[in-house]
Amino acid sequence: MVLSRRLPDAAVQLLADVADVVQPPVDRPLGAAELRAAVAGADALVCLLLDRVDDALLDAAGPQLRVVANIAVGYDNVDVEACRRRGVRVTNTPGVLTDATADLTLALLLGITRRVGEGDRLLRAGRSWGWDLDFMLGTGLRGARLGLVGYGAIGQAVARRAAAFGMEVAYAARRPAADGAPPAEHLPLEELLAGSDVVSLHCPLTPQTRHLVDAAALRSMRAGAYLVNTARGPVVDEAALVAALEAGEIRGAALDVFEDEPAVHPGLVGRDDVLLTPHLGSATVQTREAMAVLAARNAAAVLGGQEPPTPVR
Numbered sequence: 001m002v003l004s005r006r007l008p009d010a011a012v013q014l015l016a017d018v019a020d021v022v023q024p025p026v027d028r029p030l031g032a033a034e035l036r037a038a039v040a041g042a043d044a045l046v047c048l049l050l051d052r053v054d055d056a057l058l059d060a061a062g063p064q065l066r067v068v069a070n071i072a073v074g075y076d077n078v079d080v081e082a083c084r085r086r087g088v089r090v091t092n093t094p095g096v097l098t099d100a101t102a103d104l105t106l107a108l109l110l111g112i113t114r115r116v117g118e119g120d121r122l123l124r125a126g127r128s129w130g131w132d133l134d135f136m137l138g139t140g141l142r143g144a145r146l147g148l149v150g151y152g153a154i155g156q157a158v159a160r161r162a163a164a165f166g167m168e169v170a171y172a173a174r175r176p177a178a179d180g181a182p183p184a185e186h187l188p189l190e191e192l193l194a195g196s197d198v199v200s201l202h203c204p205l206t207p208q209t210r211h212l213v214d215a216a217a218l219r220s221m222r223a224g225a226y227l228v229n230t231a232r233g234p235v236v237d238e239a240a241l242v243a244a245l246e247a248g249e250i251r252g253a254a255l256d257v258f259e260d261e262p263a264v265h266p267g268l269v270g271r272d273d274v275l276l277t278p279h280l281g282s283a284t285v286q287t288r289e290a291m292a293v294l295a296a297r298n299a300a301a302v303l304g305g306q307e308p309p310t311p312v313r
């Protein structure tokens, strides 16, 4: 069993009970060539969303590989079809990061609508300022319409939080939400974009959702609207977003994920109508440990001939 990244002790312990665990030699994510070298001969791979699991990596691993346990809910880094063809199970870590990601979404939503980053920058720059009736006014959330693109566990957790702020919530998704989801209007994407004061993305990255928010989508949004993305960067056409902000087609954007991570489009960096965080959606001590432990349980289950707790499909 190969780990592409050193993991919290609780996860390593769990794995050490069922397999010979090969830890990476360095305390950082591995490059593609390092990972190819590390994975040779492994029967299980526990990996990060940064690791591209494609035919080249699967070839490098060899035919004894049985499971790829991704430490993330998103698995766009894994060629699931290529794994299936080779009989390799793929697992992810849904559930354990729902609250952390929804919390960060609200932090971004509040931060951009109330100009938190901008105010912080103003003070740090030592610029003169003073309280005034019309100083740095933002947008209130009570009664504002929140449009969620994707209404899975994270979208629903955001809906619950947004309701507490008095927002009216709607969503666009391929299917209506199952019973038990927080009440929200199910709308076609075009209607959701055109009618929302804040659009927040909670869909996986797939060929269908790549650049879902493109120039046309941005043009269809309200001029006073904000875009929040805690899903995956390539869901948004970043160049089109910069152009839309420049043209005043929307009021602002709060982004935790980027098209070409860790690079951030230079047109975003200097803008005061943009709030940026470095892919922190699941970044709490508790959540990262829970993700690593769940990935470990998945890998251990497959090696032990059992059904993993959270398989991909």
Ligand SMILES: O=CC(=O)O
Residues within 6 Å of the ligand: 049, 071, 072, 073, 074, 075, 097, 281, 282
């Ligand atoms: O981005 C993080 C995840 O998909 O878990």
